[in-house]
Amino acid sequence: MKFTCEKQILSNALTIVSRAIPVKTTMSILQCVLVEANAEGIRFTANDMELGIETVVEGQVEEPGIVAIEEKIFHEIVRKLPEGEIRLTVDPSLKVTIQSGRSKFNLIGRSTEEFTYLPTVERIDSIRMTQLSLKNVISQTIFSTKNDETNKMMGGELIQIDQDTFKMVSLDGHRISIRRLHLASSYAPRKVVVPAKTLDDISRILPDSAENQVSLTFTGKHMVFDFDRTTVISRLLEGEFYAIDQMLSSDFETKMTINRHEFLDCLDRTTLLVKENDKKPVILNITDEQMSLKIRSTIGSFDEEIEVEKQGKDLMIGFNPRFLLDAMRAIEDETVDFYFVNPKAPCFIKDTEDKYIYLILPVNFTVVD
Amino acid sequence: MKFTCEKQILSNALTIVSRAIPVKTTMSILQCVLVEANAEGIRFTANDMELGIETVVEGQVEEPGIVAIEEKIFHEIVRKLPEGEIRLTVDPSLKVTIQSGRSKFNLIGRSTEEFTYLPTVERIDSIRMTQLSLKNVISQTIFSTKNDETNKMMGGELIQIDQDTFKMVSLDGHRISIRRLHLASSYAPRKVVVPAKTLDDISRILPDSAENQVSLTFTGKHMVFDFDRTTVISRLLEGEFYAIDQMLSSDFETKMTINRHEFLDCLDRTTLLVKENDKKPVILNITDEQMSLKIRSTIGSFDEEIEVEKQGKDLMIGFNPRFLLDAMRAIEDETVDFYFVNPKAPCFIKDTEDKYIYLILPVNFTVVD
Numbered sequence: 141m142k143f144t145c146e147k148q149i150l151s152n153a154l155t156i157v158s159r160a161i162p163v164k165t166t167m168s169i170l171q172c173v174l175v176e177a178n179a180e181g182i183r184f185t186a187n188d189m190e191l192g193i194e195t196v197v198e199g200q201v202e203e204p205g206i207v208a209i210e211e212k213i214f215h216e217i218v219r220k221l222p223e224g225e226i227r228l229t230v231d232p233s234l235k236v237t238i239q240s241g242r243s244k245f246n247l248i249g250r251s252t253e254e255f256t257y258l259p260t261v262e263r264i265d266s267i268r269m270t271q272l273s274l275k276n277v278i279s280q281t282i283f284s285t286k287n288d289e290t291n292k293m294m295g296g297e298l299i300q301i302d303q304d305t306f307k308m309v310s311l312d313g314h315r316i317s318i319r320r321l322h323l324a325s326s327y328a329p330r331k332v333v334v335p336a337k338t339l340d341d342i343s344r345i346l347p348d349s350a351e352n353q354v355s356l357t358f359t360g361k362h363m364v365f366d367f368d369r370t371t372v373i374s375r376l377l378e379g380e381f382y383a384i385d386q387m388l389s390s391d392f393e394t395k396m397t398i399n400r401h402e403f404l405d406c407l408d409r410t411t412l413l414v415k416e417n418d419k420k421p422v423i424l425n426i427t428d429e430q431m432s433l434k435i436r437s438t439i440g441s442f443d444e445e446i447e448v449e450k451q452g453k454d455l456m457i458g459f460n461p462r463f464l465l466d467a468m469r470a471i472e473d474e475t476v477d478f479y480f481v482n483p484k485a486p487c488f489i490k491d492t493e494d495k496y497i498y499l500i501l502p503v504n505f506t507v508v509d
Numbered sequence: 510m511k512f513t514c515e516k517q518i519l520s521n522a523l524t525i526v527s528r529a530i531p532v533k534t535t536m537s538i539l540q541c542v543l544v545e546a547n548a549e550g551i552r553f554t555a556n557d558m559e560l561g562i563e564t565v566v567e568g569q570v571e572e573p574g575i576v577a578i579e580e581k582i583f584h585e586i587v588r589k590l591p592e593g594e595i596r597l598t599v600d601p602s603l604k605v606t607i608q609s610g611r612s613k614f615n616l617i618g619r620s621t622e623e624f625t626y627l628p629t630v631e632r633i634d635s636i637r638m639t640q641l642s643l644k645n646v647i648s649q650t651i652f653s654t655k656n657d658e659t660n661k662m663m664g665g666e667l668i669q670i671d672q673d674t675f676k677m678v679s680l681d682g683h684r685i686s687i688r689r690l691h692l693a694s695s696y697a698p699r700k701v702v703v704p705a706k707t708l709d710d711i712s713r714i715l716p717d718s719a720e721n722q723v724s725l726t727f728t729g730k731h732m733v734f735d736f737d738r739t740t741v742i743s744r745l746l747e748g749e750f751y752a753i754d755q756m757l758s759s760d761f762e763t764k765m766t767i768n769r770h771e772f773l774d775c776l777d778r779t780t781l782l783v784k785e786n787d788k789k790p791v792i793l794n795i796t797d798e799q800m801s802l803k804i805r806s807t808i809g810s811f812d813e814e815i816e817v818e819k820q821g822k823d824l825m826i827g828f829n830p831r832f833l834l835d836a837m838r839a840i841e842d843e844t845v846d847f848y849f850v851n852p853k854a855p856c857f858i859k860d861t862e863d864k865y866i867y868l869i870l871p872v873n874f875t876v877v878d
Contacts, residue, residue, distance in 0.1 A: 213781065213808055220778045243778060247809035409589045409612060412582065439582055440616035 141205025141230040143177045145197060147221055147240065153184045153197045154215040156370055159341040160186035160193040161211045169254040172208035175228070177201045181369075185258065186211060191338050192258040193345075195370040208250040209236055217245050258373050261364050266355040267301060267327045271346050271367055274354050277308050277319045278343040280470040280496070285336035286312035296333040296377040299356075299363075303327070309384060310336070315463050316384055316499040317470065330358050333381050338363075338374035345370070387486070387499065392479035396426050397449040400468055400476045406433060406444050407465040413437040414461060421458035421503045426450055426480075435461065457483045458505030467498040510574025510599040512546045514566060516590055516609065522553045522566045523584040525739055528710040529555035529562040530580045538623040541577035544597070546570045550738075554627060555580065560707050561627040562714075564739040577619040578605055586614050627742050630733050635724040636670060636696050640715050640736055643723050646677050646688045647712040649839040649865070654705035655681035665702040665746040668725075668732075672696070678753060679705070684832050685753055685868040686839065699727050702750050707732075707743035714739070756855070756868065761848035765795050766818040769845045773837040775802060775813050779830045782806040790827035790872045795819055795849075804830065826852045827874030836867040 157173055165171060165188075174185040178201065185194040207230045218226065221240040229237045234249040278297075286294040291313070298309040306321040342365055346354065354367040365372040410422050413435050420437040431448045435441065457480060467489050468476070479488040489498040526542055534540060534557070543554040547570065554563040576599045587595060590609040598606045603618040647666075655663040660682070667678040675690040711734055715723065723736040734741040779791050782804055789806040800817045804810065826849060836858050837845070848857040858867040 216781050217778070220774075220781055222774065242814045243775070244812045245778075245782075245809060246811075405589075405591065406612070409586070409614075412585050412589055413614075440614060442615075443613045445611045 141175075141177050141207060141228070142203040143182055143199045143201045144225045144227045145182060145199035147218060147223055147226050149197045149199070150226055151215070151218050153182075153195050154211065154218060156195045156345045157184045157186040157193045158211055158215060159345055160188050160191045160372075162188045168210075169208065169250065171210055171212065172250055172255065173211040173214065174206065174208050174252060174255050174257075176206040178204040185255075187256050187258060189256065190335065190375050191341060192373040193341075193370065194258060195368075197369070205230055206252050207234060207236060208252050208255050209247065210250075213247065214238075217247075258371070259362060261357060261359055261362060261373065263355070263357050263364070263366070265328055266357040266364075266366070267306070267323060268325075268353045268355045269306065269321065269323060270350055271352050271354045272348055272350040273321055274356075274365075275343050275346045275348065277306075277321055278339045280319050281308045281310045281317040282336055282339055282343070283310075283466045283470065284312045284315050284317040285310045287336075288313075293333060293377060293379060293381055295337075296335050296381075297339055298381040299330075299332050299334055301327050301330040303329075309381070311382060311384065314460070314501050315467075316387065316497070317467075318384070318497040318499075320494055320496070331381070332358055332363055333377040333379070334363055334374055335377060338372070342372055342374075345372075388488075388497065389481075390479075392481055392488070393453050394426060394455045394478075394480040395451040396431065396478040396480070397475055398431070398446060398478065400471060400474060402446055403476070404465070404468040406446060407461050407468060409444070410435050410442055410461045411465060413439045413442050415439065419460070419503070421505045422461040422464070423456065423458045423505050423507075426455045426457075428454075455480050455483065456507070457487070458503045459487070459500060460503055463500045467500065470498070471496060510544075510546050510576060510597070511572040512551055512568045512570045513594045513596045514551055514568035516587060516592055516595050518566045518568070519595055520584070520587050522551075522564050523580065523587060525564045525714045526553045526555040526562045527580055527584060528714055529557050529560045529741075531557045537579075538577065538619065540579055540581065541619055541624065542580040542583065543575065543577050543621060543624050543626075545575040547573040554624075556625050556627060558625065559704065559744050560710060561742040562710075562739065563627060564737075566738070574599055575621050576603060576605060577621050577624050578616060579619075582616065583607075586616075627740070628731060630726060630728055630731060630742065632724070632726050632733070632735070634697055635726040635733075635735070636675070636692060637694075637722045637724045638675065638690065638692060639719055640721050640723045641717055641719040642690055643725075643734075644712050644715045644717065646675075646690055647708045649688050650677045650679045650686040651705055651708055651712070652835045652839065653679045653681045653684050653686040656705075657682075662702060662746060662748060662750055664706075665704050665750075666708055667750040668699075668701050668703055670696050670699040672698075678750070680751060680753065683829070683870050684836075685756065685866070686836075687753070687866040687868075689863055689865070700750070701727055701732055702746040702748070703732055703743055704746060707741070711741055711743075714741075757857075757866065758850075759848075761821065761850055761857070763795060763819065763821040763824045763847075763849040765800065765820075765847040765849070766844055767800070767815060767847065769837055769840060769843060771815055772845070773834070775815060776830050776834040776837060778813070779804050779811055780834060782808050782811050783830060784808065788829070788872070790874045791830040791833070792825065792827045792874050792876075795824045795826075797823075824849050824852065825876070826856070827872045828856070828869060829872060832869045836869065839867070840865060 176183040181196045182199045183196045227239040236247045236249040238245040300307040303326045304323045357364040422435045425432045545552040550565045551568045596608040605616045605618040607614040669676040672695045673692045726733040791804045794801045
């Protein structure tokens with residue numbers, strides 16, 4: 141195999157596929173990237189069996205071929221080489237030579253026999269959205285997933301398609317995050333649960349483009365994300381996701397409208413006094429035109445007042461401040477509406493257009509001065 | 510005590526004194542910053558017994574007083590408060606209230622009885638240089654210090670003043686770094702060994718100013734650094750520093766002149782193949798007009814050629830590539846001169862004006878193809 145490729149292109153391709161290289165593994169082949177050069181270009185593939193990524197880049201291929209190379213050191217070498225062309229050659233004994241100018245690295249490649257290729261998936265009835273939309277919707281829901289051996293579904297997110305609506309849902313036992321997107325076309329109904337790890341990886345390699353598309357294909361066992369010249373294939377979680385519809389209600393006794401930035405900054409200060417394992421709640425006291433916020437912890441105390449608009453009853457209610465903080469960070473709107481029933485019932489944070497619903501369970505608290 | 514102070518000023522003051530707050534300690538008073546408000550301003554002091562720092566800032570002092578506050582949480586609170594004025598009050602029960610706008614934090618302060626104040630030092634015959642000069646000379650020598658229980662002097666740097674010459678020296682058993690600065694005035698001769706930890710802390714809090722001065726005062730046990738409204742007092746290491754003059758020689762058989770940036774980039778690539786505990790040397794083969802550089806490790810191999818100017822004999826010599834890398838990073842000159850005697854003798858990297866000397870011991874190597 142012989143090809144030349146721009147350093148920056150090679151480095152970007154390795155950054156993309158490296159998300160499917162496990163940090164620790166006893167199977168050393170999983171730490172390798174498959175490099176394949178042919179008329180189509182140069183293809184890089186990594187596959188940790190849960191998640192597979194491949195990406196194709198342009199280069200001058202002089203001699204087609206295929207080899208597996210340990211990704212980490214290959215990537216480090218590429219990064220440290222000067223800007224410009226990099227020349228990669230592999231001889232029949234699998235000696236890999238990486239050259240740039242008068243710099244020459246030699247590594248020992250691996251045979252590709254042990255490497256597990258990505259499954260072949262037919263792209264039928266794929267749904268499409270912009271890369272930025274998918275990136276956003278992931279970051280706006282992923283924080284309420286949870287790795288939990290006895291509740292495996294909490295480690296994934298529900299993706300549900302119904303006509304032209306794309307919905308993502310995550311929950312961790314204390315809160316639920318729901319986001320809805322409007323799609324440009326209508327699609328057959330679909331419902332899958334995708335591991336949170338995959339979604340995190342996707343959102344990190346997905347460009348911020350509000351113009352370029354990503355296409356999502358569903359099979360019984362896998363979900364495929366195609367964008368630019370990259371393909372990501374993820375295993376799905378097997379089983380039924382939680383029935384969340386019965387937890388949602390639109391009754392309320394108190395409605396509060398608040399400036400999101402002001403509340404966010406205030407919550408950010410609140411969490412200073414909550415160290416790990418210290419489950420002190422923040423207590424909100426909502427009255428006409430004003431919400432006071434208190435926290436008393438072993439470290440000290442914090443008080444702040446924020447102007448709000450209130451409808452309905454006055455209310456005193458306690459929350460884990462981090463859960464409120466996550467929700468405020470996930471919303472872009474300038475003002476946010478909170479709906480409460482009583483200090484024991486879940487609070488809903490939602491907009492009027494049904495773009496988002498964040499449900500948060502309150503916590504018990506004792507009234508402090 | 511009652512005062513108000515700008516958030517940014519308060520935050521900077523805490524960043525400065527925090528270098529004298531130990532990360533771990535069984536004496537909780539050491540984790541506190543002493544806050545003292547009086548007609549002079551607001552003084553912050555931290556002292557971990559090895560290193561003491563105090564800094565004074567402007568503020569509106571309404572009621573003088575003094576209190577010790579746990580530095581970490583105090584600092585976090587100040588950072589998270591909005592820009593603008595912060596009001597600090599301490600009541601007779603040592604309840605500390607930190608307020609900004611409608612945000613109010615309460616912490617419990619500590620009595621200052623247990624706090625160890627900084628020693629009083631008379632500023633006699635202090636030497637002066639710009640803040641930038643001191644910052645640079647530290648970063649250009651500190652990398653060859655070493656924490657070593659049996660060779661305690663390696664954990665410090667020699668500071669020697671002789672007339673108008675300021676010299677700093679460090680060594681770790683494999684290399685010596687020497688830097689000389691020209692001072693604006695002449696001073697009485699002095700020779701002290703300052704802990705590397707202090708020098709590292711100083712260089713981090715010292716501004717980059719090429720105009721403002723820092724003054725250095727020496728006592729039998731301490732060294733004092735005064736700059737702007739900050740004072741840093743460090744304990745000195747007791748004992749004699751190594752006699753390095755006898756290790757320096759100006760004989761050479763081979764002199765090589767090289768482009769520093771080119772060599773630096775090349776060494777940077779070389780170290781990719783040297784993982785920790787793998788002591789593979791880089792082998793330099795210096796011939797007329799060219800140096801070839803080779804490394805063979807368990808990971809792979811690397812070769813590069815660089816144009817050089819050579820006087821004297823051809824030479825093949827091996828080094829720990831990291832030592833060469835550190836020296837190349839510490840020098841600012843565009844081209845650098847290397848002086849060699851033979852493959853067993855130390856190599857000298859030095860300039861013609863005696864600003865710097867870096868001595869590096871070579872390592873044994875076996876000739877490879």
